[in-house]
Amino acid sequence: MIHLHYIDDALLVAEKPAGLLSVPGRSEENQDCVVARLQARYPDALTVHRLDQLTSGLLLHARGKAMQAALSMQFEQRQVGKRYEALVQGLLDADAGEVDLPLMVDWPNRPKQKVDRVQGKPALTRWQVLARDGQAQCTRVTLEPITGRSHQLRLHMASLGHPIVGDVLYDAAPAQRVHLHACALAFTHPVTGAALAFESAAPF
Structure with a gap:
């Protein structure tokens, strides 16, 4: 079970455990990952950014392609605080x-x-x-x-x-x-324009 810090109709913020891939790998044994586990509950969940497999912490996902494009743009324009x-x-x-x-x-x-x-x-x-x-x-x-x-x-x-x-x-x-550990993430909500900020304590 992936812990969620936040969820609404546009996005969700998940806590990635160390050792789990952010997205699936090429081989059959590397299909288990954060986005696959999220999609089992939220089929519209899509990757916006990644953390290394060995890194834990806050990971943002979009719900649907329009939200994915909007949130990805914030990363590309370096408008996301990490x-x-x-x-x-x-x-x-x-x-x-x-x-x-x-x-x-x-x-x-x-x-x-x-x-x-x-x-x-x-x-x-x-x-x-x-x-x-x-x-x-x-x-x-x-x-x-x-x-x-x-x-x-x-x-x-x-x-x-x-x-x-x-x-x-x-x-x-x-x-x-x-x-x-990815301990802080701040960005703008793609629908409401509200400033969102999340924190996660390092588990070490």
């Missing part, structure tokens, strides 16, 4: 900063992405320290992706030498999960 919470390895020295590194797919090592200053697409992430744990040698941060590239937050933090805890794809030590 904030993530993460645990990263090591202790960040600064209290805040940003990473501005262009990204592209690392074709021989898909789905891995890589920094490429020539062919990469622009990618910008702002980060801020919430707490430092000297004993565990990790830092809790909020991450704000200004762009929405695949694996952007994961690769940008790894590029600082502070990969997200559990993110072995980007050279972190193994853990029970990748400690990355």
